[in-house]
Amino acid sequence: MTIISTAGLARTFHTQHGPVEAVRGIDLTVRPGEILGLLGPNGAGKTTTLRMLTTLLRPTGGAATVAGCDLLADPVGVRRACGYVAQSGGTDPQVTAREELVTQGRLYGLTKAQAVERAEELAREMDLVELLDRRTAALSGGQRRRLDIAMALTHRPKVLFLDEPTTGLDPGSRAGLWDLVRRLRDEHGTTVFLTTHYLDEADALADRLVIVDGGTVAAEGTPGALKRTYGGSPDASLQDAFLAITGRGPAPADTAPVAV
Amino acid sequence: MPLPPDQPRTLMPLPPLLHDTALIYGRYLRQSLRSRFALLFGLLMPLLYLLFFGPLLTHLPLGARGSSWQVLVPGLLLQLALFGASFAGFTIIVEKSQGVVERLRVTPAGRLALLLGRVLRDATVLLFQAVLLVLAAVAMGLRAPLPGILIGFAFVTLLAVSLASLSYALAMRVDTPQQFAPVINALTMPSMLLSGLLVPMTLAPAWLDALSRLVPLRYLVDAVRDAYVGSYATAHVLYGALVAVALAALSVTVGTRVFRTAGA
Numbered sequence: 001m002t003i004i005s006t007a008g009l010a011r012t013f014h015t016q017h018g019p020v021e022a023v024r025g026i027d028l029t030v031r032p033g034e035i036l037g038l039l040g041p042n043g044a045g046k047t048t049t050l051r052m053l054t055t056l057l058r059p060t061g062g063a064a065t066v067a068g069c070d071l072l073a074d075p076v077g078v079r080r081a082c083g084y085v086a087q088s089g090g091t092d093p094q095v096t097a098r099e100e101l102v103t104q105g106r107l108y109g110l111t112k113a114q115a116v117e118r119a120e121e122l123a124r125e126m127d128l129v130e131l132l133d134r135r136t137a138a139l140s141g142g143q144r145r146r147l148d149i150a151m152a153l154t155h156r157p158k159v160l161f162l163d164e165p166t167t168g169l170d171p172g173s174r175a176g177l178w179d180l181v182r183r184l185r186d187e188h189g190t191t192v193f194l195t196t197h198y199l200d201e202a203d204a205l206a207d208r209l210v211i212v213d214g215g216t217v218a219a220e221g222t223p224g225a226l227k228r229t230y231g232g233s234p235d236a237s238l239q240d241a242f243l244a245i246t247g248r249g250p251a252p253a254d255t256a257p258v259a260v
Numbered sequence: 261m262p263l264p265p266d267q268p269r270t271l272m273p274l275p276p277l278l279h280d281t282a283l284i285y286g287r288y289l290r291q292s293l294r295s296r297f298a299l300l301f302g303l304l305m306p307l308l309y310l311l312f313f314g315p316l317l318t319h320l321p322l323g324a325r326g327s328s329w330q331v332l333v334p335g336l337l338l339q340l341a342l343f344g345a346s347f348a349g350f351t352i353i354v355e356k357s358q359g360v361v362e363r364l365r366v367t368p369a370g371r372l373a374l375l376l377g378r379v380l381r382d383a384t385v386l387l388f389q390a391v392l393l394v395l396a397a398v399a400m401g402l403r404a405p406l407p408g409i410l411i412g413f414a415f416v417t418l419l420a421v422s423l424a425s426l427s428y429a430l431a432m433r434v435d436t437p438q439q440f441a442p443v444i445n446a447l448t449m450p451s452m453l454l455s456g457l458l459v460p461m462t463l464a465p466a467w468l469d470a471l472s473r474l475v476p477l478r479y480l481v482d483a484v485r486d487a488y489v490g491s492y493a494t495a496h497v498l499y500g501a502l503v504a505v506a507l508a509a510l511s512v513t514v515g516t517r518v519f520r521t522a523g524a
């Protein structure tokens with residue numbers, strides 16, 4: 001049983017300075033109810049992969065199905081099944097949080113009354129009740145992040161894609177988000193596909209990690225397995241494993257002295 | 261606190277295209293109503309022409325029946341739509357950088373609805389401005405038959421729909437306002453001059469008249485000028501209507517195609 005599967009998924013951007021192979025053939029499968037962490041250095045192709053899996057970007061190669069719907073043949077089916085929180089959010093600064101939530105509900109087919117009620121529910125869930133009538137420009141970065149996530153949960157998606165959801169969150173909000181992600185999985189069976197640069201977060205939250213580098217999968221496995229295989233010793237940190245996999249480790253200690 | 265259990269969805273009473281278009285239209289109309297200043301700002305240029313250019317024409321032989329106002333006001337109406345709708349795409353460049361465009365595109369909302377909701381908002385705003393402009397023109401001395409004035413509004417709406425669609429299509433393809441504005445300026449200024457918006461092309465030398473027949477806007481201007489003097493069953497009105505409808509169909513098709521495949 002898989003809820004996401006990709007085969008050779010690829011995307012090349014054509015720019016004035018020539019082609020950029022952002023994603024060069026990714027094969028991966030995700031089980032229903034799994035929390036999958038996608039890790040990789042800046043520019044590895046994480047956001048591009050997410051944008052393809054959410055139908056925002058047409059792949060230039062390969063194929064994928066999400067929640068049983070083929071990306072190209074049934075994009076609307078994919079959209080109904082997915083929620084997506086983009087790396088940079090997606091709310092209009094001039095609009096109130098409430099209006100954004102209600103519009104979102106109605107775009108997913110709720111009636112006006114249902115959408116208003118769902119907005120209140122999500123606000124309680126995401127601790128936004130006091131902030132509902134503020135324009136989103138007047139929210140702090142972390143508050144706006146919670147609103148982005150509330151919007152993505154509007155239709156109770158089967159698969160939730162989160163692109164760096166905890167960047168800019170304070171420790172309390174971050175812990176709250178981890179809780180929410182686990183709760184979505186435990187109580188609703190939601191599959192969560194998230195990217196992060198925080199290895200402690202990946203370690204604590206994800207059932208399985210996929211590490212991409214240069215647009216291809218460099219390693220995958222449970223956090224424990226990656227530490228054992230790549231970290232060198234059983235009690236290595238995920239950081240050691242990550243640096244070994246992506247080949248960006250600090251230079252060995254005995255090279256030339258550092259000139260700063 | 262657990263998430264509430266799933267609720268059954270009620271069936272949508274409207275066909276999806278209408279439902280989604282109405283939603284997007286409402287969203288952007290509220291956006292326009294929030295900035296009353298912008299709502300009136302678009303009127304500034306045609307009003308200035310009306311006030312400071314219109315009186316210059318009153319004793320000139322413009323070669324048409326009726327008063328000079330019946331020649332100038334149709335031109336100003338279409339000029340309003342030309343500039344107002346051509347720059348509509350600016351807002352989508354801003355929204356792309358805010359992530360709003362992708363956030364809407366990731367929902368199941370129809371791609372045509374995402375375009376039409378915006379375009380109909382622009383048409384509504386321009387129609388509102390067109391009504392104010394005609395009222396101001398009446399105060400300045402315009403007298404024209406009501407059916408003619410209504411036909412003029414129909415042409416304003418069709419032109420606004422066409423140009424706003426094309427403008428959004430272009431804006432989806434570029435990354436910055438600096439790439440967008442020069443293209444729009446390079447297209448709107450020649451269109452304005454070559455279509456005889458301010459002074460009819462019937463006064464032009466033969467080569468300029470011939471050249472202007474290549475500009476679609478010319479046919480709309482001629483049609484509205486005929487309507488403003490009460491001549492409805494003329495070749496000008498027929499050609500104008502055909503060009504306006506064809507342009508709208510083509511532009512909305514192009515716009516939808518871009519909205520469907522955008523994200524490159």
Ligand SMILES: Nc1ncnc2c1ncn2[C@@H]1O[C@H](COP(=O)(O)OP(=O)(O)OP(=O)(O)O)[C@@H](O)[C@H]1O
Binds near residue numbers: 015020044047087
């Ligand atoms: N629209 C685009 N046009 C051209 N190149 C692009 C475009 N979008 C992304 N790229 C390039 O594709 C590569 C992958 O980008 P992507 O945004 O997927 O990386 P990422 O893994 O999300 O990085 P980060 O951790 O910094 O968010 C980068 O080299 C990027 O410059």
Ligand SMILES: [Mg+2]
Binds near residue numbers: 047048087
């Ligand atoms: Mg990214």
